[in-house]
Amino acid sequence: DTAVSQTPKYLVTQMGNDKSIKCEQNLGHDTMYWYKQDSKKFLKIMFSYNNKELIINETVPNRFSPKSPDKAHLNLHINSLELGDSAVYFCASSQLRGNSPLHFGNGTRLTVT
Amino acid sequence: GIQVEQSPPDLILQEGANSTLRCNFSDSVNNLQWFHQNPWGQLINLFYIPSGTKQNGRLSATTVATERYSLLYISSSQTTDSGVYFCAVSSYLQGGSEKLVFGKGTKLTVNP
Numbered sequence: 001d002t003a004v005s006q007t008p009k010y011l012v013t014q015m016g017n018d019k020s021i022k023c024e025q026n027l028g029h030d031t032m033y034w035y036k037q038d039s040k041k042f043l044k045i046m047f048s049y050n051n052k053e054l055i056i057n058e059t060v061p062n063r064f065s066p067k068s069p070d071k072a073h074l075n076l077h078i079n080s081l082e083l084g085d086s087a088v089y090f091c092a093s094s095q096l097r098g099n100s101p102l103h104f105g106n107g108t109r110l111t112v113t
Numbered sequence: 114g115i116q117v118e119q120s121p122p123d124l125i126l127q128e129g130a131n132s133t134l135r136c137n138f139s140d141s142v143n144n145l146q147w148f149h150q151n152p153w154g155q156l157i158n159l160f161y162i163p164s165g166t167k168q169n170g171r172l173s174a175t176t177v178a179t180e181r182y183s184l185l186y187i188s189s190s191q192t193t194d195s196g197v198y199f200c201a202v203s204s205y206l207q208g209g210s211e212k213l214v215f216g217k218g219t220k221l222t223v224n225p
Contacts, residue, residue, distance in 0.1 A: 041150070041197055043215040056212055090156060099163075102146060102201070102213060104156035 003027050006091045006105035013081055014113055021076045021108045023091030029103075031055075031096040032074035034066060037088040037107070049074055050096050081112045115140045115204040119216035126190050126223050134185040134219045136200030144203040144213065145176050147185050151196045159185070159198075190223045197221070 006023040013019055025032060033056075034046040048056035049068040063079045074091060091105040116139040126132055138145075147159040160167050160174040162183065167174055171190075176183040187194055197220050201213040 041218055043199065043201075045212060045214075048212070088154065099144075099161065101158040101161040102148075103158060104148075107154050107156075109154075 004091055004093055004103050004105040006089075006108055008108060009106065010109050010111075012111045012113065015081055015083060017081050018077070018079045019081060019110070020078070021089055021091075021110075023074045023076075023105055025072055025091075025093040025103070027093055027103060029093040029095050029100070030071055031094050032068065032071070033092040033094075033102075034074065034076050035090040035092060035104075037090060039087070043090070047074075047076075078110075081110075083112050086110055086112045115142070115202060115214050117200060117202055117214055117216035119198075119200050119219050121219060122217065123220045124222070126221070128190060128192060128223055128225050130190050130223075131186070131188045132190060132221070134187070134198050134200075134221075136183040136185070136202075136216055138181050138183075138200075138202045140181075140204045142178065142181075142202040142204055145178075145183055146201050146213065147174055147183070148199040148201065149194075149196050150199065150218070151193075156199075187221075190221075192223045192225055195221055195223045 004025045031050045033048045047066040052068045065077045068074045088107045094100040094102045118137045145163045149157045162176045164178045171188045173186045197218040199218045201215045
C-alpha cells in the first residue's frame, strides 16, 4: 500500500548510458514532481506535471526528459549520463491548490561511474 | 526567487531534551511544509503549515507568516528523531503552491 513508489532504488551505470526511473502514486493526486538531492543534501525541483501537463521545468539539461502517461505515473529518462548526474532522485506527489502536503517516494540513488 | 534559511545547521542533543528549529523566509508564502529525512534517506512530511500552530505527538510547529518565520519544536527527543529536518516554502510571487523551495536543512543527532 505504498503511496509513492519509485524504481529502481539503486542505479549504477557508466557515463554515456541512458537510463530511466519510474514513479507511481496511488494517492489520487493530480500533480507529480521530480526532485534532485545532491551530495550536500540540497533538494531542488526539476519538473512538475499536473494531469499529464508539464507545469514546471527548471533549468535542467535537455538530456533529462520526463514523461507522464497518466496522472498516476511520472517517469524520468536520462540520456548520455554524466558523472555530475550522480545524486538521489525523488519522485513526489500532491494535490495542486488543495492545501495538500507533498508526499515523497523513497528515492533512487543514481551513481554514474 | 524566495530565500529559505534554516538554523541551526547542526544540532546534537541527549535523549529526552527539547529543541527548536527555525526557518526564515524572504517573501510572503502560500505554502510552508516541514519534512524529516531519516538516516535511511526517506523524506517524511511532518506538517503543512503556512500559518498558525499544529501539533502531532511530541512535534509541533508554528508559522508566523507576517514575520516570515516558522518554528519546529521537538519535545522529549528520541534517537529515532535523528536525521535532517527541512523547511520548504512557495511564494505568492511564484503564482502557485506547486514549486516548493527547500532550505538547506538542520541535521539533528540525538544521542542515547
